Amino acid sequence: MVQADNGRDRRGRVASASGRTVEIAVARALAELDFAPGELSEDQYQVTIVNPGEEGFLGVGGEDVVVEVRLLIDSHDLEASGDDQEAAFEDGADRNVYPRGLRLEDDELPAAGSARLREFLGVILRGLDLDAKVRIVEQVDLITAEVSGDELGILIGKRGQTIDAIEYLASIILYPRPESRKRVEIDAEGYKERRRANIERVALRKAQEAVKRRRPVQLEPMTSAERKIVHVALKDRLDVATESQGREPNRAVIITPVRRPPGR
Numbered sequence: 001m002v003q004a005d006n007g008r009d010r011r012g013r014v015a016s017a018s019g020r021t022v023e024i025a026v027a028r029a030l031a032e033l034d035f036a037p038g039e040l041s042e043d044q045y046q047v048t049i050v051n052p053g054e055e056g057f058l059g060v061g062g063e064d065v066v067v068e069v070r071l072l073i074d075s076h077d078l079e080a081s082g083d084d085q086e087a088a089f090e091d092g093a094d095r096n097v098y099p100r101g102l103r104l105e106d107d108e109l110p111a112a113g114s115a116r117l118r119e120f121l122g123v124i125l126r127g128l129d130l131d132a133k134v135r136i137v138e139q140v141d142l143i144t145a146e147v148s149g150d151e152l153g154i155l156i157g158k159r160g161q162t163i164d165a166i167e168y169l170a171s172i173i174l175y176p177r178p179e180s181r182k183r184v185e186i187d188a189e190g191y192k193e194r195r196r197a198n199i200e201r202v203a204l205r206k207a208q209e210a211v212k213r214r215r216p217v218q219l220e221p222m223t224s225a226e227r228k229i230v231h232v233a234l235k236d237r238l239d240v241a242t243e244s245q246g247r248e249p250n251r252a253v254i255i256t257p258v259r260r261p262p263g264r
Contacts, residue, residue, distance in 0.1 A: 013071045018064040022049065023172050027165065029069035044073045114138045116174050117145055117184070124166060128154055132188075140182075143174075147188040156191050163188055164225050196229055203230045207240045207255050216256040221246070227253050 015032040019025035026047055051066035114136040121134050125147075132149030147155065156163050167186040175181035187193070202219065210217040219230065230253045231242050241256050 014068060016050065016066065016068045018051075018066045021173060022047070022065050022067060023169055025065045025067040026069060027169060029067060033069065033071060044071070046070045046072055113174075114143060117143060117170060120170055120173060121145060121147065121166075121186070124155075130155060138182075142183045142185065144185045145170075145187070146190075147186070149189075152188045152191075155188050159223055160191060160195055160225070161223060163191070164223065195226070199226055199229045200233045203233045203253075203255070207234055207237060210255045210257045211239050214257055216254050218245075219253045219255070221250045221252045224251075227251070230255075 013033055015029040017025050017028035017032065019028055030045070046069070048068045048070070049065065050068055051063070053065035054063040117136055118134055125132050125134075130149060130152065132147050132152065132155075135146045135148070137144050154162070155166075157165075163186060167184060170186060171181070171184040174184060185192075199222075206217045206219060222230070227244050231244075234240055234242050234255065239258055241258050243254050243256070244251055245254050246252055
């Protein structure tokens, strides 16, 4: 159960949550405070482990970890830092955000690779009561998992937010230390590829509209992953520029026409 203090000022707000691992519990607490995984840097919140739980991979067969997360920032600080953090993410930089208070010794690190990812996804699928198959391909710097089965909407979530969060958690659980990290990609029935193709089509159509009308065009609110697709799809165009504006969950991409220099 998650509880939060809903004060007007963000600084000092507290949420508690439980989970099979510290990472999952922290992600749940931050979600209760209206933050997506990785949205805050580690100096913007403090984690207190109320109950360390029992040992075991992902807490299977043991007792859940219980954490308390306290925000160390106020609304003004968040506004000042939010654009810089998202710009780094949308430019392709790795967020490398880890919960405060989480210190893993070398002998505690989970083994990397397909076996651990399969076990992690098995726990997720059992928890959601889904009968699905998982195909995993591991490369030197990338490990991908494709989940197939019926009624996977609950795994994907609204606008793909659930599967994006699962992918993020899998990355930090399999590779807690950035120096040994591989990129982890998780998809369900080709959803992400369909989403990417659809967003790219919309971005190109709206870019043409902005150029034709000679005025900015605002897309509908999107997740940070979706906004990144728009930025990448239009980054090589010389006739438009893209910028994210607004606050989550209403943050959206603005496509602005750019006047070309004479002779180009």
